[in-house]
Amino acid sequence: MTQERETDTPVAEIQDVPRAPASIKKSGIRWGEFLIKGWLGLCAFVSIATTAAIVILLLSETLNFFETVSPGEFFLGTTWTPLFEPSSYGVLPLMWGTLIVTIGAAIIAIPTGLASAIYLSEYASDKVRRIIKPVLELLAGIPTVVYGYFALTFVTPLLRSVIPDIQVFNALSAAIVVGIMILPMIATLSDNALRAVPESLRQGAYALGATSYEVTTRVVVPAGLSGVMASFLLAISRAIGETMAVTLAAGQTPNMSLSMFESIQTMTAYIVQVSLGDTPTGGIAYQTLFAVATLLFVITLVINIVSQVILNRFREVYE
């Protein structure tokens, strides 16, 4: 059915209310809003620019490096003496150093971190939580140079009194201290993951007559496994990127020995060593800085991305 189009009488004639301008059309751009939105977008762009800068910088200098040193020698060589003559550019010793410190730290931090998380989420009362959570935050907030100090003045002497052969700079000391450093991270993130497991799952298991140990190990942890594993990966990534504690505690000797009682050099410690010295810009030594940094960046990036993927799958399950 058709309707007649009715003409619009100005409302002021019917209502005694002062009226705004009659048109609802746009009257020009709102400049204030436009500029502000521009500024906000620009700030958001900074983060993209940062990533782009990191990638471009690392890649270009690394490519320069590979013009002098072959990738084969870099990735497969087992001697790393870029600052001496004869110079050798095999990066494996550095990776090895990082690896044994990280694995040592993981062996310490993962079981204890997970146990703490289980205690916090399954057993601890609210009062206990209120004490321990801030303690964990405190531990997580302690600067790494303090951990380096702790390693040199407390852990190493302690180890030396127990293991007489151990060197002053050794990998074990660094591994212990880095383990302590990443423990709060695992504890907090895993605690979050376990708490997110619905209570109904636990209650179902208890109702079947399971003990708390069985409920925790066979129901709760498997249910929260992706969050827990993501926390492990993030902590490992953090351990790999750790600089000051390993520089102070583990020394500057790149080697591939299997012993944790000797001095080694991690990728990060090498980067510090170069920048503390007088390295001329543009020389091959300067370029090793970027090559090692790129390797470090790529490794941590891959681990972070994997942990994010795992975490996202975790979110899907419960939401």
Place this chain on the structure above:
Amino acid sequence: MSESPEIAMAEEQALGMHRKSVLELRNVSIFYSEKKAVNDVSFNIRRNKITAIIGPSGCGKSTLLRCLNRMNDFVEGCRVDGELLFANENLYGKDVDPVEVRRRIGMVFQKPNPFPKSIYNNIAWGPLINGYKDSTDELVEKSLKQAALWEEVRDRLHDSALNLSGGQQQRLCIARALAMEPEVLLMDEPCSALDPISTARIEDLMFELKEKYTIVIVTHNMQQAARISDYTAFMEMGDLIEFNVTKRIFTRPAIKRTEEYVTGRFG
């Protein structure tokens, strides 16, 4: 389904007065991504009248209401077809500024949402950011009086709005919307979160407001619609089943489905 102009016009002429329409909906369809929430709805909102939109849950009445002041712009993937005519413009026209639309078509929401500020600032904020230059004291007093809240809060205008009761908060939200002096006031189930006494007070309020404002109210409470509205639109599953003068809808509905709903056969 569209209204029957003959019946509506006849009623109006019987009343001896000729009202005009503030808002005209022509073949309005609303989509959320690919899902059609409102299907080809047409009716008019009469000036200085209360128009109620009723229907069972999920029939699209709130969706339709939110399009009248372009609040659905904030929902991702929402698309509107058809025309919504207001002040000689299509609300969804190319050059239309949604901010301007919302200055002139106000809204009160289902759950009272006062700002966590003082009662005074809740009311003064809207006009101030829109360039109001006159006395805010008078504006606040006038708006609170229009919302029947002045006597209760006149001594504590600078207290936090969150200290008010639910019913008072909703009247504050009404006062806040009225401070903008809108031509149309949209109300999305304004009483559903309130107790019966507060509800009754707000319903009385709406009778008074009708003198100066045009009101569109979405409600799932049929009795409320029957009590206070002049026109009623009944929707189901996105379709407009019937639109007519309220008395007709509730005593002699033209469509069987309408009769089934208002007599409580379903919904």
Place this chain on the structure above:
Amino acid sequence: MPLTTEQEHRNLVRRHRKARVFARFCAAVTWSGVLLLGVLLYQVSIDGFGWLDWQFLDSFPSRFPERAGIKSALVGTVWLIGLVAVISIPVGVSTALYLEEFAGKGRIAKVIEVNIANLAGVPSIVYGILGLAIFVRYLALERSLISGALTMSLLILPVIIIASREAIKTVPQGIRNAAYSLGATKWQTAWSHVLPASFPGIMTGVILALSRAIGETAPLIMIGALTFVAFLPEGPMDSFTALPIQIYNWVSRPQEEFHELAAAGIIILLAVLLIMNATAIYIRNKTERRLK
């Protein structure tokens, strides 16, 4: 094959014992972590406390431990954090506002979000290299406070952004709806309502981010913060040192006294961090109580 009641009973006893042992084990592990923190703090305190006096706070570093102090490091840190705050807070909060209030859910927003999450996990030393190449060398800002501040700002920017977004997300949508329905623009709504409501959460995040920046050493080493600074910086273009750098310098010396000096410096550093963290926790608790 069903068990006899005898066997079932013994089984149950064994299972319960296992559960008890496990619970105690987890508790022991957790509390030993607390104990460890105590040991660490105790160790640092007894080593360094003896060196803490006004002379320590007021002297420059020296080859002679008795005369050495952290004045330049302390002033440098104050300068550094001040500059970092001025740079990173506006940029970080603006980015968070943009992502939450203006950007919608499209492709660009998702890319930025993933990007920020990745940047949060990049080792701090990589930021140091970035700062070295771009600020010190390319922009020729030299080894100055401003180079350090810009580098640190980039480092903590993801932390500020993520924390601010969380705070902004907790603002109820009803408030925004009310503001929009009164004819307010997105910015008017964000400025008048969203920001004030999320302010405590943002403050907490900012404080925690800044306390992270105070303790970072590696990036500052990379951009060349000096380790023997016997003067106070007077402007952003001056060279400088900072607390963690000074501590690192002292720790890496062989002499025992310098280790104790380092411990004293650590006490100062931890005291500052403790105050900042306590403030952040206080703000957070006050807000949570208010919302309840």
